[in-house]
Amino acid sequence: MPFRCAVLDDFQNVAAASADWSTLGDRVELVPFTEHFASEDELTAALAGFDCVVTLRERVPFPASVLNRLPRLKLLIASGMRNSVIDYAAARAGGVTVCGTESSSTPPVELTWALILGLARGIVQENNALREGGPWQSTVGADLHGRTLGLLGLGRIGSQVARVGLAFGMQVTAWSRHLTEKRADEVGVRLALSKEELLTSSDFVSVHLALGDRTRGLLGAAELALLKPTAYLVNTSRAAIVDQDALLAALHEGRIAGAGIDVYDVEPLPAGHPMRTAPRLLATPHLGYVSRANYERYYGQAVEDIRAYLDGAPLRVLG
Template structure:
């Protein structure tokens, strides 16, 4: 009898064509789910599965869910870190959790798309052109000669810094554990404090991991410290920025605008006020959504299943 596998949250319907699933077809029956499941419906929809493949944090796996999936033996997540999977609970329930490689370049590229879109008012100008509206209605913000403030100088932050320097920007960075020597080696100034970075930057981009030290890191006091001509971009995790404070900042003009690719509830509810907030450029969590990333995710998911079936699990998280 074949094992049952489900690929969750395949929103674009591309997973089946991006890997060679025939490699496991003799022993595993795989189905692809294209709609987001309500948390209460996950166990009912895939309770018969021995293997599940999760896309990033689209479907959380808390301890309570593992208790409702007694058949599950292997959970594969894209990427080698997934804060929405309770790995300890998985282990207690006899579930092996494996990950895949994930490229850091796509999120940095998308962050620059947001920065450029905000700076040059790309969406309003495009919409005006399509509607035969005003010709040249905005005055763009220059990148060259302005300051890019990076909250976080990890893999993605470093890529952001290199591009900022190529644009001729003055790049500064801050995090609670930033090494000034590392920053200097990249041509980046280490800000003395978070407050200094916010007060002196024209563009602030968030590249931090969500945790106890970073949750709510940017709230009303921090947003009020920013220049009224400055822009904030968040492609990391929504909870790093207080969402209600961000709404007030946009509505009351504390900052010039904001861009985001991450939200506390995803997909973003239809009535979420961010959808209509002024000077807000939002994208539906596309940072990691590129062909190269997806090909790697699903190809390595198949490899992980093969390794598990051979009794030698690979890329195990825990």
């Protein structure tokens, strides 16, 4: 019997073409799933006959309640080398090896700037008006040069976002709980004295923090109230860092100029989710990691992980 491998959330139906799965020969049967499983019951029913699962990012949780219902599962591969929704202890207890893949920081950096530029120049609104026979020029762009970009987080992604901001001639400030002046100087940005100072002084605020106990709900109603009415908020990191209800209220009440959002509390977004119809919102369906090169890396290294596991020498083991 072949080693059966499921690929989850292959929405674009590209997993099979993004790597050379043929190198695994007839040892592995690949089965991509193009639809998302919304409940644990649906997920476990679909995966009951698989030895291996490849999951993208942190959209599909694998808690003990799921892993315990998949007795055949032997190998779980996550894209990226960190995954907060896999119960590693339960995986070990069930004899499941968890492996990861490398992930490039370039795609989320580029998407961050796509959102910033799209918001600043009203790209979607102007495009729609032009195509639909609407007004010729209906927005006045927000300048980047000379304005302040505030970064919450100056790690691998945040530092690259900072350098692009500097190239645009922006004043770039950054803050996180453990950010040092030395690190800020290395990137060429100013260290904000506090989160509050960054929020009140910035024209664009972009979130680049890992989700954890200290960052969950970091931007609530009180923090969003500190933003200028002309400021824009961009989040390509994790939805739970920004209080979703508070953000929706700020957008509906016009207390900020707009937001660019790529991450959500529920993914994929249900049809009636308020984020689908919020005003002043430029929204993308979690495209931060979705690029041709990144997919080739994810799935190419997933093939390597499977081969190594079958050969008895697992690679990139997590947890």
